[in-house]
Amino acid sequence: MRKDSSTNTLNRNKIHVNCGMAYTLDLIGGRWKPTILWALLDGKLRYSELKKSIPDVSERILVLQLRELEKDGLIKRLVYAEVPPRVEYELTNDGESMKHMLQIISDWGDLHRPKKAN
Secondary structure: OOOOOOHHHHHHHHHHHHOHHHHHHHHHOOOOHHHHHHHHOOOOEEHHHHHHHOOOOOHHHHHHHHHHHHHOOOEEEEEEOOOOOEEEEEEOHHHHOOHHHHHHHHHHHHHHOOOOOO
16 A cells, blocks of 8 residues: 555556546556456356456455455445355446447457467
8 A cells, every 4th residue: 555645646646637548547457357347247246256257367366356346436246144145246337337448448459469370
């Protein structure tokens, strides 16, 4: 956690105020956040289903990324008072509103990804 008065934090906040793209990339940046959002576009998923859909992510990182997405208001965590406990994740309205953007980013990546040599 950075200090609120650090130069890095002040610069980041200034960029967020002046650049929507920088703010957006900060919210969805990282290796796993776009993949998590993409997986949730089809609807609610239990934690175990989400983990299965992203097999290469570690449990620690998945939990961390889910917490950050929840804190940023892009997903919501639903906890059911059952035995055993059941937890589901789903997109918020803000998360849903990213669908078109995520599809465009995915299409661009598919088009420009380096081709594998045979």
